[in-house]
Structure formats: C-alpha cells, structure tokens
Amino acid sequence: MKKNRITVPALILLAVLIILVPLFWQKGAAFEGSDGAGSEMVNEMAGGGYEPWFEPVLERMIGGELPGEVETLFFCIQTGIGVGIIAYCFGYLVARKKYSGGMDDRTKVESKACHEV
Numbered sequence: 001m002k003k004n005r006i007t008v009p010a011l012i013l014l015a016v017l018i019i020l021v022p023l024f025w026q027k028g029a030a031f032e033g034s035d036g037a038g039s040e041m042v043n044e045m046a047g048g049g050y051e052p053w054f055e056p057v058l059e060r061m062i063g064g065e066l067p068g069e070v071e072t073l074f075f076c077i078q079t080g081i082g083v084g085i086i087a088y089c090f091g092y093l094v095a096r097k098k099y100s101g102g103m104d105d106r107t108k109v110e111s112k113a114c115h116e117v
Helices: 002-025 034-045 057-062 068-099 105-116
Strands: none
C-alpha cells in the first residue's frame, strides 16, 4: 500500500510536467492541429492545384463553417461515446470472468471432459 502512496502522486506530477514543460520550453511556438499541416503538405505535393473532393455535410447545410464551440461539442460527444463503448467492453469482460469462476468457455469444456473420464 505504501508503494501506491508514492507511485500515484509521482505519476500525476509526471503527467502535469509532460503537459506544462513544452508550453514554457517553446515560448511563442504555434501548437496547431494536424489538419492544417496535412492540407498544406497535400497542396505542396500536388503543386497547389488540389481541390477537396467534398465538403462536410453540416457546413453545406448551414452555408458556412461550424463555430469552434460546435466542433468541440461534437468532439466531446464522440469521445464520450467511445469511452462508453470501451467501459462496457471492459465491464463485460470482468463480469464474464467473475461469473464463470475465472474459466473461459474452452477451459470449462476441457475440465468437464476430464471429469467425465
């Protein structure tokens, strides 16, 4: 238990340092997303003549770009759905192991066959 008292705060401190150190180390640096960099690289490789194949459906519906807040909302909803799916899968696996006595289906069949002989 004493090991956890040291490990958990140390990991939290490490995570905070990983977040904050680049901000102070690279003063004035532009921390942008990869979308803009990818578009610039495609334009550079295509010689500046690249045109996107389609435009986003919601941008077409509203006749302009989505506000940043709406994009953030959609990203948060997508993240919540993904976390919910992952949590359900982990819960399912834990419950399956708990209620099967720690044996999976193959192990049950093998042990049942051994006891019948």
